[in-house]
Structures are given as C-alpha cells and as structure tokens.
Amino acid sequence: MGIRVAVAGASGYAGGELLRLIAGHPEFDLVAATAHSQAGQPVTAVHPQLAGLDLVFGPTDPAALADADLVFLALPHGQSAALAAALPEPVRVVDLGADHRLTDADAWARYYGGPHAGTWTYGLPELPGQRAAIAAATRVASTGCYAVATTLALAPLIAAGAVFPADVVVVAASGTSGAGRAAKAHLLGSEVMGDLSPYKVGAHQHVPEIKQATGATSLSFTPVLAPMPRGILATVTAVPTGDADPREVLAQAYADAPFVHVLPEGVWPHTAATAGANSCHLQAAVDVDSGRVIVVSAIDNLGKGAAGQAVQNANLMLGLPETAGLPVFGVAP
DSSP states (O other): OOEEEEEESTTSHHHHHHHHHHHTOSSEEEEEEEESTTTTSBHHHHOGGGTTOOOBOEEOSHHHHTTOSEEEEOOOTTSHHHHHHTSOTTSEEEEOSSTTTOSOHHHHHHHTOSOOOOOOEEEOTTSTTHHHHHHTOSEEEEOOHHHHHHHHHHHHHHHTTSBOSSSEEEEEEEOGGGGOSSOOGGGSHHHHTTOOEEOSTTOOTTHHHHHHHHOOSOEEEEEEEOSSSSOEEEEEEEOBSSSOOHHHHHHHHTTTOTTEEEOOTTOOOOGGGGTTSSOEEEEEEEOTTTOOEEEEEEEOTTIIIIIHHHHHHHHHHTTOOTTTTOOOSOOOO
16 A cells, blocks of 8 residues: 545546546555535546546545545635644645635735635745755645746745845736636636636735745736636746846756756747646746846646645655656647
8 A cells, every 4th residue: 555645626627637646646545535516426427537547526524534644635715724624633734725825814814805724834845945844744735826837937036136026027827727617607618719818907816925935025916817728827027136147047046946947048938838747947038128037937737836736745745756746748739
C-alpha cells in the first residue's frame, strides 16, 4: 500500500484533474472521492477521461475521508473550513479553495464575505522559504489560479527591488474551466465562442491574495474570460526602480525551480504550451515607450493553477520528491 489520499469535491474540473494526477502518482493510493449531487455515481460517469478508474463518488462527509493520510479539498470557496475542522488532526490537508489563504480577516470579509476561517501555510513552493514551511505543515492553503500566474511573474521583481510595489497592472485571460463546472448561461458554448469578456473588473477576489504573496501595495487587476477550456495568460506590468534586467532577475530567482521556465530571449509564453503540465512559462521585457517592466506568464489553470499545485504541495508535506507524479511538459497540439 502507498500513501492513502482522498479528494473531496472530486466531481468538479479541479477534482477531476486531481483524480487523474493521483492515478498516475507513484506513491499515492486513491481511497475515496466524494461529491455532493453526484454521490453514488461512478467517477467515469462524470469524468469519462478516467475510463478504467473503478470508483464511485461517496458523500462529502468527514467519515468518508478520515482514513486517508492526506485529503485534498476541491470545494467551492467557503465550504472547506468546516469539513477540515472535522477531520482528525493527523490527517494532512491541502485546500484548493480560498478559505485559509488570506492573513487579513478584513480582506476576507471584503472580497468573500462571512467570517474568516483562519490562515494556513500558503502553498506556493517557489516563494522564498516556502518549501520548508510547506514541508513542516499539516494544513496547506493552495493558491488561486490567477494568483499563481501573477505572483510568479511579479514577486521576484519586488523582492529584488527591481520594480516599485505600487502601480502594478495585471490583465489576465482565463479559460472557462476556471469558473467551475456548474451550469451558467454566460459559459454556454454559444456565449463564449468568438468572444472575449472582462468580469469582476476592479473587484476580483484574488487581488488581496496577490498583494499578500508579492508585496505589491496597489494592484489593478482585470480578468478576461477567453474562449478556451483551460489556461491562463497574464500580462503583468510595473514601474522599474532602475535599470535591472527583469528577465535576469526572474532567471536567477527560478534557477532551481523545476516547474518555472524563463523562456529564451524573444520567445513569449502561450497557454497551449503549458496545457496538461504543472509548469509556468515566463518572459520579460521593458516597454520602449513607457519604460514599464512587462512580464507575461502562462499556466494551465487546472495544473499549476489548481490540481498540479496541490499535488506539488502534498509531495512536500509527505517528504516526497517535489516533482513526483507531476508532468513538466505540456501536450500539443
């Protein structure tokens, strides 16, 4: 027997991606996959890509998860805290939701509403010192998808003093799977195809998380819904403090990061290159007109933005190689 893992909220897109990664993981044994409305249904009735995975969704309750060594929570925001609190203390937990990411209770109330559930260790291993913190933790709050795409592009530049932390501007396009699996009229194929549309302009819930993770003090963030199933392309701009080469700053920061790739000069990230992988592709330049630093970041929102990131955190928590069971290379075409 390997390490016993379970997934709560396994019927969603992130949950399905977790099941796929766990099934191919050399050390994990999947012992439970729970869902709400899909409880009692075969996993393959919801995730046909997992043909051969002989498992039935159970109800999402603590008893169904308590025998696992580690539990992934892939639940809607606001639903993780109560379930996590009911799990036995020895069970390690990785939360893909937002419940435990923020340190500021006022920011939680402003962007999410309701009481703040408390703060867990933040699950972005590429931040300085964070691998050790995650490895020592039993409860880890994995990142938001826009947050990881932006943070990986911005945090090293602020930490190095290469850009000012104020007046950061981000425009990021995401595939429709980032909105979850629930049926919504604006996500119908006929509404999305051939269209780009901004949403939650000036008030997206990942803003306080990005500021917390990067050290940015003011941030203008515009998310855009793109007609593709998965992927995020974030364009991050900031005002330089001097003449430091932003690409070199990023390259030094991620020299030993197995999942972050600063691309060769002149090669720009695109979402298809990260599809199916736990990787982030970065490129940087200085705008010849405004002088602003521009960093473009590409990830798979279900990979490095969700399920892949969660498995990366779990590997560290369990003392496994960080890359175990995780693809570095994308799929094409």
